[in-house]
Amino acid sequence: MNRVAIVVQRCHESIVGGSESLAWHYATVLREIYDVDILTTTALDTRDWANTLPEGRQSRDGVTIRRFHVTQGRTPYWSSLLIRLYRDLDRVRVPDAEPGARFAPLPWTIGLQEEFIRTQGPYSASLMRFLRERWSDYRAVIFTTYLYPTTYFGLFEVPKRVALITPTLHDEPTAYLSAYKYAARRARSAIWLTEAERRVGLKLWGELPGTVVSMSLDTATRQRDPAREERPYILYCGRIDPNKGCIELFNYFIEFKKMHPSDLRLVLTGKDDIPVPDHPDVDFRGFVDDEEKLRLMAGAKLFVMPSGNESFSIVTLEAMAQRAPVLASGVTEVLVDHINESGAGLIYRDYESFAGALNELLSDEARLAKMGEIGRQYVMAKYASPERVRNLLLVAVESCAEAISTVGTGSL
């Protein structure tokens, strides 16, 4: 038995998503040692988790992808539960608290929490059955991202000794549902992306065995395309979505341009889940391939990351590797850590600090160049080595294979 399973909510080359990229990255890192199966659903679109891709097996770059039908997608009913969750969390909000302590315990029963998690989708009954019946085919089952039913309910289907979880946890409202805490404890150990994520995990879930494994990125430098990109631009790559802070970004940028006229543009790539404003200086490129994305990063004055929901922020680090200094929202601890540790950018918390940072940086080319360089050094030192990731994953997987305890499958 030389197989490892990685469970993730979606898997397809067209998907722009952090946890999906992480699952694929771990699959490609591990495929040289193990036969890797990615266990996922036939969904592509997070808005409804509709069954879009064919069910069954597919082989891609030496990794087997097994897709299972979604039995519970996302419906308006879930949205009503989400509104209820936000409303009820608001009642237990702790003012001025630090990440991981922003809400007191929510009076939701486990049953109600699971109703929320299941109807959020994608829930796949056949994937659950597969895990229940076939987990022993694998040395370890790595559940990627805590949020979705694939991980949450999947953790109840396999014995603790073979379950690993890569939470991709950050301080967001859903992370305060206690059901996730108990689910995470069903894993043998956690694989964290950063120390900041582990700290949030400690506050929300308590002490869990685990390691900061992180991931390695494509750090080969690209060249900007001076012919196409004559005018200077700041860049955002990723899902264009309110959860990613994009509405504030649009508002701040348009306000900034009003107050400080120049030829500066905001270039965006990714999937537009909300409309991009029709503005002469906002340039939306849609989905672009990795090469184009990295070229755009290499040519950007700054990379801007407005999201308050990051557990690692792959694109931010990719941009740093391309020597793009970073202007990041200070909501997420992990981004603050990246900036503070590297010195490769500035943090903003409101329009004033956004505009101030932009003015300060754009007026100082030498400082920008220096920040770009130290940003690249930061990524090269920490996130450039697939061997390091492989070795740490190997230790986690082999600890599962060696385990003899069978906690979690005792009969009733």
Next chain:
Amino acid sequence: MNADAISNDLYGMQQVLAEQGHDVRLFAQNSLTTEHEIGPATEIKNFLASRDDLLIYHYSMGWDFGLDLVRELNCRTAIKYHNITPPEYFVGYSKDYENVCRHGRLQIKDIAQANCDLYLSDSEYNSWELLLEGVDKSKSFVVPPFHQVDNLNRVAPDEAVLDSYVNGKTNILMVGRVAPNKGHATLIRSLAVYRAEYDPDAQLLIVGRVPDQLETYAESLQQLIQSLKLEDAVIFTGGVSDEQLKAYYLAADFFMLASEHEGFCVPLVEAMAMKVPIITCASSAVPSTVGKAGLVWKERSPYLLAESVNFLANDDATRAALGVRGRRRYERSFTNEMIATAFLQALASISCI
């Protein structure tokens, strides 16, 4: 309106047998449903004409017509025994209930000795009663009742119920008809102890209708509630829809049952499926339904039940683990799929499928 446990068992059997290609019809002496076609019992003899046909008699009360049928029909016969509440519970509340239950219990011997082809019981407890009355062990099978958990999983919970009860107060839930064998007084006294000692805001939600003729029992409970000054803390919902029932389960911190007599207790299965931790007392079929998936006490003590609530209320991890154990017991023992398998296996023993 949410159907009763025996009706759900009936519909479940009908569906499973129809899927096997059989012509299945339901008959009853009285029927209130409009959703299902139920024929008058007098037509059963016309329908079951062949020796290979099968009558399944759902036996839960005294009914001479039913007993005569299993004795006289020329086709194969099976009993589904749901147990019969001992008549003593109804003394002082309803003469009719008392009579029909007394009559039903007296008929157990006749039913057991009617030499039916099969005796299906909801629980081990029920099957023991039949075996003691002389049923041949080779004809006896435990087949838990079909239920509506799949439907509860499917429907969206009633928003108004969630609005009313997901509010930070501790909710203790009981589901079942308001009948004197269900131990409501113990539940109410437990709530009084728990509120006095630990949590003055806790409330008891009693979901289920008050059957006709049992109003005096319900009134006696109201008197108890008044004497304990719990008027605002004990809520009788009456009959509820599936959506409301689901919402009550989702709002419930604990499922508490102090029944003195149960033949199976489907709400325990619903609570397990919904991961509601169960606190109960060991009587009749309750221990075999709950297994190790709840706190099951030998004594029926309000103090013990209140202490159990307090213990679990202060121990999130144990509470969550108990919910998981319940869900697992449901998945491993009581899904409709598993019940269908047990049912069909029993029928296969008399070459009926």
